Amino acid sequence: MERNPIIKAALGSAFGLALMVVAAGAVSAQGDRTVKPLAVPVPTELPPGELGKIVALGRDIVNNTNTHPLSRQYVGNSLTCTSCHLDGGTNPKALSFLGAASVYPTYTPREKQVITLEDRNLNCFMRSMNGVRPANGSEVSVAIAAYITWLSEGYPVKMSLKGPFGPNSQPSLKIDPATADVEHGKALYASTCASCHGSDGAGVGKFPPVWGSKSYNGGAGLAQNLKLATYLKNAMPLGNPNLSNKDALDIAAYVNAQPRPKFVLEEHLGKNK
Template identity: 40%
Template sequence: MIRKLLTIALSGTFAFSAHGADYDATTQAYIDQLTSMGLPAPKENQLVHIPPTMADLEAADIHPELKKVIRKGYDLFTNTQQLRGEYVFNNMNCSSCHLGEGRMPFSAPIWPAAVTLPGYRGKNGHVNNLEERIAGCFTYSMNGKPLEYGSDNMLALSAYHQWLATGVEMYPKQPVYGRGFPAPERPAELSYDNGQKLYEENCAICHSEDGSGLRVDNQTVFPATWGDMSNNWGAGIVRLFTAAGFIKNNMPLGQPNSLTDQEAWDIAFYMDSQERPQDPRYTGDIKETLEKFGPTFHKHSLYGQAREKDGEILGDHDNTGEKPFLKPDSIRPRTFD
């Protein structure tokens, strides 16, 4: 039922306009569906884009070979577990974080990446293109190894991103409605105990009390929220504000914005206080790693901090989960000096 609801909410032809302009009927119906689900309406002058569906792809006047490649990208995006053991070493799919086939506003819809990259990324301190951005997801969120640049699979995933951006200009001047995981304002205090209570009441039914998620017939139904089968300490969602934004806008599934800001932040604090595989950028010493990445990335996570419950230093280990290596060779600097 939830999967059907998300599909209905996101189906339709593509269109975009600014919130102060006259919407066409399709765009207005799309906004009405999203707000009826509990998501906020667009703000003045935001770019509203309805990504095309796979049904739209079948009807599109493009070459059959291109359709085949986009279909392959969709298949890899929604079932990334087919790459398990070679490029993926946990229980995640791309669609585990980017809900609604990567089309859902406020769940980091993937089409903005296709029209805003190449662009500078603070996480690695250089300009990234779309392939490199996808590679980062495999490195951190999949606790894995990136697809080879220019490979058939990388081409397919890139094509799917770009297909969803059909009709949007490159480097749009308007702010994008529903981009990323926008977080509510952080409360003055966060509670581990309250986060645990709320997680057990709202999240454990799908993601299990131990955070291991749910798998059926070797396929992920609900992803792991921590542990060896979850993302590693370098993944974006270990940042508290990212996790809080995802939870507030998307969880419990099908009930966006049903939790208070405090509840979303407390659940994020509890979840991100649990262990997971090591950050691939780990130098072998957690203090040294924090010196390198604390000022940018880990200042927003609990990595290297003492856990409130028992004082354990989070991330102080060599565990890489099922991955038989720490750092894939794709993590490298880029400079034009």
Template identity: 40%
Template structure:
């Protein structure tokens, strides 16, 4: 069982923690999640009805509100049309979709890519910088405090520093011969466009996205973990199309992930000296399978949307 964080309810700490620039968003330094033993359930987070009617319960509810409606509840830090729950499905509960109950107990953790031990607050800051194409909320501020409380509560009863089954997106092997963009385009038209639009623009109700954009100016930027084809393929395989997770073959999940990530999107905020090539070498050359800085259909990707 986890000890209660003594300063969880505080909106400030005695020594302010600055919002550090996060170099990478991956969690590759953490041991991979084991497979779920046959016949066992995934870890079960608590129900909202079990929240206490006190300051802690209200802070958790605030964190949940930010998590599911990030674009409106934390608008000053969000630069696109995304919400946390677009990637962490079912309000951060769903196994194999990077659930909060599997993430919180694994931090602090050393991350090889930026050569430092990252706190859980820094991990959340990275999501805002990359997946939300925004700016990092202060680590000691109200937004991070509420999201941390929500994550802490969701992991009630989870073991500390143990990689639970279902904690991450599962690894999906790349198809023999590699991905096929033409096949990916076909899969997208048949399976994805009905929700995410013919041009990956997503769907709105009023000013809010009902289905998130997958490329273009309102999508995640080139620094987000989902720009890696292998990461996107794993998410798609288990969770997409919505409500029909597991219906695509491994190969088609790879093909459509590659097609999705063969389109331009906002620039990587870590752009080195204004150079896509320098940024590719420094941050993308050894970061999974990705198309940043690669030529696709005669165009070098990574210039960023205008």
């Protein structure tokens, strides 16, 4: 796992100033790569006692969502939370959970309501995992929320006016999705991605599918080209993300033009109907 520099300034009361420092840090040698330095170190020690046990359970579920006995029945594809939230959500480059708990409850325009951290996790079950929502307050839901809250220790609680986006969420690439070239994306996918994810998108061995019946559904965040492009820019190819903005967008448009499960809300609500 990667260690990032700690910005001491963000620990003080000058949170606004810290945000400016963080924004300045986003301009790196890679040009407009949208990765920010971390404001608070990643925790390493679990809390003692029962709480620590639940946090560890949540970590286990996040890393093994499609096989863990408490969560697998809610998963409808071959993914785990960590397939996208890399390194169990501790990798600041790829949909990190670090600090995420500090912005909830928050209003989300997608659901047009104020949601809790639990709700946000459960929404990823029905969209990104193409499954059904476990019940709010169930053991699986509480454990994941406990894990993400542990990963948010040290971040100041700060209500978010722009939706469910934690302090380390990545700003969208500045590129017009309408400029995507799917044919170019197809060629790049074959040369850059197919070795791990398969030329048919179905995944190879431990490498997860990126389209087809075992992939995320059409209601998932990554099903939007700009969100997928931003993710690819920061996270793929795994271990060596190096795509230009335009190449990231072209590949995203190609991947999302392939078949995947449709999203019909009523089929994914589970006991929350």
